[in-house]
Amino acid sequence: MxxxxxxxxxxxxxxxxxxxxxxxxxxxxxxxxxxxxxxxxxxxxxxxxxxxxxxxxxxxxxxxxxxxxxxxxxxxxxxxxxxxxxxxxxxxxxxxxxxxxxxxxxxxxxxxxxxxxxxxxxxxxxxxxxxxxxxxxxxxxxxxxxxxxxxxKDLPSEIEVQDARRRLLVEDIKLADCNRVEAYIKKHKKTHLRALSERNLEIEFKRLYNNSFREVLYDIDIAKDKQKEEVAKIVTQEARTAYDEKRDSYKLSTDNLNTMGPVGARLTRILTSINMLEPETSEELTRKEQAQLAAQIISSVEKDE
Structure with a gap:
């Protein structure tokens, strides 16, 4: 039938x-x-x-x-x-x-x-x-x-979210093995990842992944990576100033002097009193302050992540 x-x-x-x-x-x-x-x-x-x-x-x-x-x-x-x-x-x-x-x-x-x-x-x-x-x-x-x-059309599938949760939280995959969204979370949202509660893990991770997915769609991950690289470049490639040159020149000229004992101490006092090193200009001071600020920003970002 x-x-x-x-x-x-x-x-x-x-x-x-x-x-x-x-x-x-x-x-x-x-x-x-x-x-x-x-x-x-x-x-x-x-x-x-x-x-x-x-x-x-x-x-x-x-x-x-x-x-x-x-x-x-x-x-x-x-x-x-x-x-x-x-x-x-x-x-x-x-x-x-x-x-x-x-x-x-x-x-x-x-x-x-x-x-x-x-x-x-x-x-x-x-x-x-x-x-x-x-x-x-x-x-x-x-x-x-x-x-x-x-x-x-702008959301990942449920299967993709579940797979990402396993890869990030269970397997803890390396950054090189991540797709763009996973890499973005690892590099810029570690604090959010660590703050997920066990009770609502599925819901909270889905919200985190969906939000990160939308941001990656608009290339926010690329913009943040570029911003971080530029800040690091300021710190690691700081331009040498006239003060830096004079400081190195002074160091070379005194490296071979024996500054031990009372004679050395007296020589140090003489060199200090005649102020062989000229003070930094306002431009040089500003540049150094900017470099210090950049270093603080990088330290703060890495701490948050």
């Missing part, structure tokens, strides 16, 4: 998702063999300039599916943006099912969806798909609103 019980939206969406994975896997293998696509990556490299969403040639055929009203909206975008809008719309329908998704966004993409689609790059698009898939598998509210879409 066959089971004629109708499938709910989650079951249908999950089946569509499996079919989508099989199809996109074949497309990806074909495209990679042709060298036309680059794999999307999340911000784990020093360059955060993500590639645009890869468009397959058959995306051009999507335009024929849209009504004249939608075509009029698409005319506000470039040809490349039109293809991206078509791809994102097609992929979401294929991936998560047409029924309830269309109840949320309509039968065709509207202007807000079009603007959202054109804001995506290869990295944010991959993050969006991963997060939507997790929500579907966890039976969370489906489909999320477009506002939630905007949040999900």
């Amino acid at each position: 066959t089971n004629d019980k109708p499938k709910n939206m989650m079951e249908v969406a999950k089946e569509d998702f499996q079919a989508y994975l099989e199809r996109t896997s074949r497309e990806s293998n074909k495209s990679n063999s042709q060298g036309s696509l680059t794999s999307p990556r999340h911000p784990e490299t020093k360059s955060n300039k993500a590639a645009p969403i890869a468009i397959n040639p058959d995306t051009n055929s999507f335009k024929a599916l849209f009504s004249p009203k939608t075509e009029a909206l698409l005319n506000n975008f470039s040809n490349e943006q039109k293809l991206i809008i078509g791809k994102v719309w097609r992929d979401l329908l294929d991936l998560f099912g047409k029924g309830k998704l269309r109840q949320e966004f309509g039968d065709e993409p509207g202007s807000r969806f079009m603007l959202f689609a054109t804001s995506l790059n290869s990295e944010s698009y991959l993050r969006l798909i991963k997060n939507l898939t997790e929500r579907l598998n966890d039976d969370k509210d489906w489909p999320p609103s477009l506002e939630k879409f905007n949040q999900l």
Whole structure:
């Protein structure tokens, strides 16, 4: 006897998702063999300039599916943006099912969806798909609103957060083995990492990682690394002043003198009384004060971390 019980939206969406994975896997293998696509990556490299969403040639055929009203909206975008809008719309329908998704966004993409689609790059698009898939598998509210879409495209997946927690707190991996977000936490948020409570470890670590992830998206990690390097450079490569030259010259001239005993003590008093070393100029004093301040800043930052 066959089971004629109708499938709910989650079951249908999950089946569509499996079919989508099989199809996109074949497309990806074909495209990679042709060298036309680059794999999307999340911000784990020093360059955060993500590639645009890869468009397959058959995306051009999507335009024929849209009504004249939608075509009029698409005319506000470039040809490349039109293809991206078509791809994102097609992929979401294929991936998560047409029924309830269309109840949320309509039968065709509207202007807000079009603007959202054109804001995506290869990295944010991959993050969006991963997060939507997790929500579907966890039976969370489906489909999320477009506002939630905007949040999900800039958030790591739950699996990535869990993996980072294990790597940072359990394995304590070396800095060289970290991705960008993990390295940012290790270098600039050690205090926050140590302050995590055992009772709420999962929630607090997720909040820390998500906040760090967003900051890395905007290259704040690179800016902080550069700032720290500049401060260190001021301290280690302080320009020599005229006073430094005179001090070294005086030291060389007196190194061979025997300053032991009463004669040496008297010679020292004479050299001091005639003030062989001229006082520092205001410019030299300012420069030294700046170097001392920079050293204090580095010490304070390292202490906080």
